[in-house]
Amino acid sequence: MVSKKLVIKNEAGLHARPAGVLAQAAMKCKSNVQIIAGDKTVQVKSILSVMSAAIKCGTEIELRCDGEDEEEELNKLAELIESGLGE
Numbered sequence: 001m002v003s004k005k006l007v008i009k010n011e012a013g014l015h016a017r018p019a020g021v022l023a024q025a026a027m028k029c030k031s032n033v034q035i036i037a038g039d040k041t042v043q044v045k046s047i048l049s050v051m052s053a054a055i056k057c058g059t060e061i062e063l064r065c066d067g068e069d070e071e072e073e074l075n076k077l078a079e080l081i082e083s084g085l086g087e
Contacts, residue, residue: 063081
């Protein structure tokens with residue numbers, strides 16, 4: 001398992017559009033992908049789980065990947081989050 005701490009930069013946090021972009025990218029991963037934000041742990045491959053966490057702008061999260069290509073997938077998803085998820 002590998003992990004990386006990131007800060008959410010999207011002004012509106014992880015609402016429907018960026019959560020959808022992140023979930024779609026995570027679905028292509030072979031690894032199990034989770035976000036830990038405070039006391040919440042959510043499965044990133046589920047848009048509803050990501051949205052239900054209500055992660056706001058400025059929140060520090062921990063992105064975790066556990067699986068075959070975990071290092072590569074962690075870097076890919078981290079870059080996506082750092083780029084603002086298309087917003």
